[in-house]
Amino acid sequence: MSAPDRSSPLLARFNELALIVAIVIVVAITAALDSNHSYLTQPLTSFRDIARNVALLGIFAVGSAVVIIAGGIDLSSGSVIAFSGTVCATTMLILSPQPTTDVGNVGAVVATCGVAAALLSGFLVGTLHAWLITAVRLPPFIATLATLVGLRSFARALCGYITARKVHGSGNTEINVYADYFTFVREHVWIYGTVCLALAALTWLLLSRTVLGRHIYALGGNEQAARLSGIRTDSVKWFAYCFSAMTAAIAGIFYVADQSVASPVTQGVGYELNAIAAAVVGGCSLQGGIGTLPGIILGVIFLRVVIDSVAKLIKSGSDIYEGMIVGIVVVIAVTFSQLRQNRGSSQQLFPGLLGSIAIPTLASLIGLIVAMTIANVPYLKGSDAWIGLGVAIAVFLLLGAVKVSQLANAK
Amino acid sequence: MTANGHPIISISSVTKRFPGVTALADVALEVRAGELHAICGENGAGKSTLMKILSGVITDYEGELLLAGRAVRFKGTRDAEAAGISIIHQELNLVEQLSAAANIFLGREIRGWLMLRDDRAMEHAASRLLKELECDIHPWQIAATLRIGDQQLIEIAKALSLQSDILIMDEPTSALTEAEVSRLYRVIERLRKRGVTILYISHKMDEIFHLADRITVLRDGRLVKTLDRAGTTPNEVTHLMVGREIESIDFGGERRAGEVLLRVEHLSLPWPGHARGWRLKDVSFELRRGEVLGIAGLMGAGRTELLECLFGAAAEPPQGRIELLGRSVAFRHPREARAAGIGLVTEDRKRLGLFAAMNVGENISICTLRETGAGGFINRTREWQMAAETVQRLAVKTSGLAAPITSLSGGNQQKCIIGRWLQTDPQVLLLDDPTRGVDVGAKAELYRLIDGLVKRGIGVIMTSSELPELLTVCDRILVLSEGRLTASFSRAEATEHKIMEAATLGVKKAG
Numbered sequence: 001m002s003a004p005d006r007s008s009p010l011l012a013r014f015n016e017l018a019l020i021v022a023i024v025i026v027v028a029i030t031a032a033l034d035s036n037h038s039y040l041t042q043p044l045t046s047f048r049d050i051a052r053n054v055a056l057l058g059i060f061a062v063g064s065a066v067v068i069i070a071g072g073i074d075l076s077s078g079s080v081i082a083f084s085g086t087v088c089a090t091t092m093l094i095l096s097p098q099p100t101t102d103v104g105n106v107g108a109v110v111a112t113c114g115v116a117a118a119l120l121s122g123f124l125v126g127t128l129h130a131w132l133i134t135a136v137r138l139p140p141f142i143a144t145l146a147t148l149v150g151l152r153s154f155a156r157a158l159c160g161y162i163t164a165r166k167v168h169g170s171g172n173t174e175i176n177v178y179a180d181y182f183t184f185v186r187e188h189v190w191i192y193g194t195v196c197l198a199l200a201a202l203t204w205l206l207l208s209r210t211v212l213g214r215h216i217y218a219l220g221g222n223e224q225a226a227r228l229s230g231i232r233t234d235s236v237k238w239f240a241y242c243f244s245a246m247t248a249a250i251a252g253i254f255y256v257a258d259q260s261v262a263s264p265v266t267q268g269v270g271y272e273l274n275a276i277a278a279a280v281v282g283g284c285s286l287q288g289g290i291g292t293l294p295g296i297i298l299g300v301i302f303l304r305v306v307i308d309s310v311a312k313l314i315k316s317g318s319d320i321y322e323g324m325i326v327g328i329v330v331v332i333a334v335t336f337s338q339l340r341q342n343r344g345s346s347q348q349l350f351p352g353l354l355g356s357i358a359i360p361t362l363a364s365l366i367g368l369i370v371a372m373t374i375a376n377v378p379y380l381k382g383s384d385a386w387i388g389l390g391v392a393i394a395v396f397l398l399l400g401a402v403k404v405s406q407l408a409n410a411k
Numbered sequence: 412m413t414a415n416g417h418p419i420i421s422i423s424s425v426t427k428r429f430p431g432v433t434a435l436a437d438v439a440l441e442v443r444a445g446e447l448h449a450i451c452g453e454n455g456a457g458k459s460t461l462m463k464i465l466s467g468v469i470t471d472y473e474g475e476l477l478l479a480g481r482a483v484r485f486k487g488t489r490d491a492e493a494a495g496i497s498i499i500h501q502e503l504n505l506v507e508q509l510s511a512a513a514n515i516f517l518g519r520e521i522r523g524w525l526m527l528r529d530d531r532a533m534e535h536a537a538s539r540l541l542k543e544l545e546c547d548i549h550p551w552q553i554a555a556t557l558r559i560g561d562q563q564l565i566e567i568a569k570a571l572s573l574q575s576d577i578l579i580m581d582e583p584t585s586a587l588t589e590a591e592v593s594r595l596y597r598v599i600e601r602l603r604k605r606g607v608t609i610l611y612i613s614h615k616m617d618e619i620f621h622l623a624d625r626i627t628v629l630r631d632g633r634l635v636k637t638l639d640r641a642g643t644t645p646n647e648v649t650h651l652m653v654g655r656e657i658e659s660i661d662f663g664g665e666r667r668a669g670e671v672l673l674r675v676e677h678l679s680l681p682w683p684g685h686a687r688g689w690r691l692k693d694v695s696f697e698l699r700r701g702e703v704l705g706i707a708g709l710m711g712a713g714r715t716e717l718l719e720c721l722f723g724a725a726a727e728p729p730q731g732r733i734e735l736l737g738r739s740v741a742f743r744h745p746r747e748a749r750a751a752g753i754g755l756v757t758e759d760r761k762r763l764g765l766f767a768a769m770n771v772g773e774n775i776s777i778c779t780l781r782e783t784g785a786g787g788f789i790n791r792t793r794e795w796q797m798a799a800e801t802v803q804r805l806a807v808k809t810s811g812l813a814a815p816i817t818s819l820s821g822g823n824q825q826k827c828i829i830g831r832w833l834q835t836d837p838q839v840l841l842l843d844d845p846t847r848g849v850d851v852g853a854k855a856e857l858y859r860l861i862d863g864l865v866k867r868g869i870g871v872i873m874t875s876s877e878l879p880e881l882l883t884v885c886d887r888i889l890v891l892s893e894g895r896l897t898a899s900f901s902r903a904e905a906t907e908h909k910i911m912e913a914a915t916l917g918v919k920k921a922g
Contacts (some may be wrong), residue, residue, distance in 0.1 A: 033772075226777075229831070
């Protein structure tokens with residue numbers, strides 16, 4: 001009973017090791033199969049690219065993960081990113097003297113005000129969530145779904161209103177930001193990385209070394225027992241949702257810097273699911289009470305590496321495939337973790353009629369994805385439909401064999 | 412005996428290993444058709460594991476299972492049900508939002524015209540089954556609104572509707588009042604007349620000797636002995652279970668009640684939207700340093716609610732006056748009660764007490780994290796030291812502080828939760844049915860633990876659904892009936908009969 005090492009049960013460690021191995025494998029495959037070999041020829045650019053994306057996702061994924069560990073869910077991150085970015089830009093616009101709808105070169109004071117306003121907006125959104133959940137007693141899913149839909153629309157209205165007021169004309173749907181400080185950030189990826197690392201370190205300290213962190217695990221594990229142990233569960237929830245919204249706000253500021261624009265229509269759309277996926281892939285349980293910071297960060301890296309890998313291999317816009325990748329990765333990751341937990345149980349993967357219909361569904365889905373993918377590969381162009389069909393048939397036979405063998409085993 | 416002369420259940424060399432523990436080692440057991448076979452043993456003896464294998468919950472084990480001479484291997488609970496085995500778990504398995512009838516026919520709904528669900532047919536069938544069980548609840552009634560005793564009868568009705576010829580009952584009386592227990596006995600009698608074979612898990616000697624034909628004792632995953640009821644005594648069985656003699660304990664001798672710790676005057680707890688209007692009405696009493704105050708009462712009498720009021724955990728703010736050490740207090744949150752020196756060990760360990768995802772050490776330290784370090788940080792070395800001291804002091808059996816809390820037996824889990832509160836150095840400790848689901852040996856240990864606490868100057872208020880327990884441990888016993896205080900007995904005055912009379916006083920008046 002000497003070594004106080006316990007927040008790391010074997011299972012979590014296993015998950016983290018598996019993720020590291022998976023990341024290495026994906027990088028190796030990409031390096032080998034990419035026809036441009038960009039990992040080998042331009043290692044620095046590739047690394048910078050991935051690091052930027054990992055940092056951007058990591059910043060608000062830790063926030064989402066803290067809410068998940070506390071037994072809740074925050075669906076609003078993507079909209080909070082757009083909203084806080086808009087708040088940042090409009091604040092600077094209001095404070096800058098020129099009568100334009102772009103944020104030109106503003107001083108340090110104005111830039112600081114913009115950043116502070118964005119962070120404050122995050123705090124307020126988090127507070128609103130906590131109030132809806134603890135005082136009005138809405139389920140977290142509903143409360144944050146409402147702000148997911150509402151805040152983006154609100155940010156668009158705000159953007160139009162402020163820009164219209166500024167030039168006494170019609171409003172804009174986005175605000176360009178050319179401020180020096182923001183351009184500086186865009187040109188220095190180490191700032192993204194540093195902020196993400198600092199936030200990760202802070203979250204690690206919070207989760208594994210502080211009383212509040214332990215209370216977050218307790219709340220997520222058993223809310224009733226937590227309350228009866230004298231934990232102020234409402235305050236812990238308030239903290240968790242504020243933390244999540246404020247990390248999203250920080251990410252919002254970075255997205256404005258990264259794209260030189262605050263665009264409530266396009267920024268951060270669907271990002272909340274990437275954050276939740278990273279947390280789940282990293283070993284957080286959606287039931288709450290389980291999850292570690294190293295796991296979360298590895299989940300973020302894995303997700304971004306896979307997305308980058310697919311973009312490199314297919315050489316089309318990675319954003320087209322991003323949703324598919326996130327969906328597939330989440331299903332596979334959770335399936336594996338469940339298989340590991342119920343090892344030895346003889347549960348069938350394709351039971352009955354449900355399984356019989358799932359097999360051709362999966363086969364045609366995979367066949368279609370393959371066909372669409374290789375349509376972009378120069379020397380295979382033209383035969384994509386046939387190859388897709390072949391793959392579909394192969395997958396169909398393979399999964400069919402799994403079903404048959406499981407049936408035979410069961411008998 | 413069945414027609415072909417085989418025992419209805421025959422288990423041979425069954426072994427089940429969990430990571431780190433062997434729950435069952437080479438167990439062989441034969442159950443005769445139509446008998447009531449009691450399985451007893453301390454917590455962790457392997458009773459539940461054995462029953463889970465029989466009922467198809469655990470499917471990967473070594474060894475052989477024969478039903479009426481035929482080798483079977485269940486792949487799930489459905490297989491077991493099809494083979495005629497039903498189990499009534501200690502923690503009931505009802506869908507609380509559904510009606511009694513819907514629960515009875517869950518998964519086997521009766522269908523009628525166009526394959527649509529035939530609710531009326533199910534209702535009739537359910538009504539017939541419930542009547543047979545002396546249960547006067549309506550089939551439409553939602554399961555969550557029923558008392559635990561009635562919920563249990565729904566499970567039994569479900570087993571009857573399955574035409575099971577083997578029924579496993581896992582500590583069925585652990586949450587029942589005396590009246591419900593005698594009703595259960597009558598139901599069991601009726602089941603036996605139908606020829607149902609019953610496996611009855613319990614560690615209550617009076618029950619076992621009242622009901623069983625044969626008794627099998629398990630200890631540490633091994634089968635110690637199977638005995639005929641007629642040829643044995645409770646003492647022998649207890650001895651075999653524990654593996655040592657339990658001295659009969661008499662507490663209270665050297666206890667000396669001191670100053671008044673807690674004074675409660677005219678405490679009432681409103682119950683909005685209920686016909687009675689009050690969960691508690693005009694309750695007054697005091698608790699002195701160094702005494703154990705027992706709260707008796709039927710389920711629903713307000714025992715838990717009373718403790719929750721004292722702990723600041725009640726659903727509504729209570730009315731009346733609570734004084735702690737002469738100071739008037741009104742806790743709005745358990746945190747304030749904790750800071751003032753009150754601890755509550757909750758009734759339902761799994762739902763209200765344990766953090767299943769945390770380990771033993773973290774479960775013990777949860778209330779005293781701030782005391783380990785400064786500035787909101789946890790000093791993990793100090794945390795571990797304190798928890799280790801608690802584990803040692805309460806003699807918790809665990810493979811270490813890092814072991815998952817769920818790997819401990821019920822009695823040891825309970826010790827961890829008591830230890831959690833002892834670390835807060837409380838003046839008053841509230842124990843809500845602390846020995847529920849805890850076996851004989853561990854009970855005696857808990858009694859001794861409580862005795863030790865009051866001798867060191869803590870005041871204890873304790874509820875229990877078992878009267879003999881209150882009579883053993885408590886210096887004074889208060890009786891609640893439908894939220895009112897109907898009697899108060901000193902240790903010398905109290906008898907089971909007097910307490911039961913007071914506990915049913917209000918009920919009779921109301922009826």
